[in-house]
Amino acid sequence: MAHLESRKHISPDSGFPVTLHPAFNPKIKNHVPPEPLREPFVPDKDRASFADPEKKALFSVARRVDLTESLGTLLENVQLSQLNEQQLDELALLVAERGVLFFRNQDLTTEQQVKLFEHYGVLDKHPAQKDQRHVIIRGSTENHREIGKYTPWPSGEWHADTSFEINPPSYSMLRMEEHPPVGGDTAWASTSNVSQYGLYDALSDAMKRFVDGLHAVHTSRYQYDTILDLWGVGPNRPPIDTHHPAVRTHPVTGLKALNVNTGFVAGFAELNKTESDKLLDFFAYHLHSADDHYVRWKWEVGSVAMWDNRCSVHRVIPGQYKQPRRGIRTTVFGEKPFLDPQSESRNQRLEREQKQQESESATDSKAGTGVADVAA
Ligand SMILES: [Fe+2]
Incomplete structure (x- = not known):
């Protein structure tokens, strides 16, 4: 809140800015990102494709506890620091199938986490990330409903990590080093997985056909303005708007997944503004009423979560805790999202x-x- 300079420049009765006009905040106007936009690339084949479908090596040590029918599995009796390459491939497949995996009491160091994640591909660099190899995640004690009056990015919203990238992240891992005893939970929702139908299959068939034909505009523009003002850090790269298929095919499971989130999607490329706004409203409702496709995780120091951004979305639950919250996140770039017209939803496949x-x-x-x- 203290960093929101815009509050000084917007009259409380002038209405909410849809995007922050640069003149409201000189920090935004004056910032020159030091790096250019990223070039698209084709990543190596997903490590999950090399895994034994039965995951015998992983389950020779790990005990599986599914937390909900839809997504989220706790793996017990396993230290991530001890897994070999075969087990890491099986871990990736299990993440793709269950959306998100959880671990407690891990002894993994930052160095080991970085090395482990390099197994999955090229490490992502967040626009606000100073270290090339990981990003520090702190959570949110802001009143995100209130700051939304002054800054355009809905920072407490559902998102897939940096989904505006041309090659958005596939896998992410977050390991908690400091955490308050209560507060700071993270929630995940399934956009599609093999265990139970997710947010795509929850749509009617007519809606599925409609959304299959759309592109979602994933933008970093709002986040760009907000992190300059609220976080007080300069984004490394200029803002980008990327048109990704609103429904994408998961390259490992082959299933269709909803590729719309309320954190980064500004609209739909094929629709008029009012149509687009209303459809986005519907998806906000769809995501926020998804209790049957939802898992909420209570962190402790040493907890780890690993998730697949292509078949799940997540959000930090804002709170008012006073103790520090600090996690280390590593992320790898995935493929450019695509929709294979031959691909099916999970329910269509079952039928x-x-x-x-x-x-x-x-x-x-x-x-x-x-x-x-x-x-x-
Ligand atoms: Fe995130």
């Missing part, structure tokens, strides 16, 4: 497989009758 099974068992029983006739 197809069920029909296939039914027709196979019908054929079998016919064949069976034939054999019985002969035998008789």
Whole structure:
């Protein structure tokens, strides 16, 4: 709050700025990002594609406790620092299938976390990140409803990490080094996974077809303005607006996932402004009423979460705690989001497989009758 210089420049009765006009805040106007925009690239094949589907190496040590039907699994009896490459591949596959994995009492150091995450690809550098290899996450004790009057980025909202990038992150890992005894939880919601249907399958078929044809405008513009003012740090790169498919195909599970979040999506490229605003309103409701696709995690020092940004969204629950909260996050770049028109949602896949099974068992029983006739 103390850093919100805009408050001095906006009259309380002048209405809310949709975007912050540079003249309101000289910090925004005067900032020259030191780095250019990032170039698109094709990352190496996802490590999860190399995993044993049964994950025998991982489950030879780890005990699995699913926290909800939809997403979120606690892995017990395992130290991330001890996993070999085969187990790390299986870990990635389990993350892709369950959205987010949790661990307690980990002995992982920052160095080890960075090294572990390099197994999954090229490490991301957050626009506000000083260290090339990790970013420090502190949580939020701001009244995010109140600061929304003065600054455009909804910082407490649902998001997939830096989803505005041309190559948005695939996997993220957050390890907590300092944490208050209560407050500062993080929540995840499933946009699609193999365990239970997520936010994409929760749409009607007609809505699915409509959204399949749209591109969501993921922007860093709001965050750019806000972090300059609220966090007092200069973003490394200029703001970017990227049109990503509103529904994307997960490269490992092959499933369609909703690719809309309220933290970074400003609208839909194919729609008029009013249509776009109303649809975004609907998705805000869809995300915030997703209790059946939701898990909330209470952190302790030494807790770790690893999630897949392509099939889940998350948000920190704002609070008023006084003790420090400090986590180390590592993230790797994923593929440029794509929609394979042949891909299915999780429920569509189940229905197809069920029909296939039914027709196979019908054929079998016919064949069976034939054999019985002969035998008789
Ligand atoms: Fe995040």
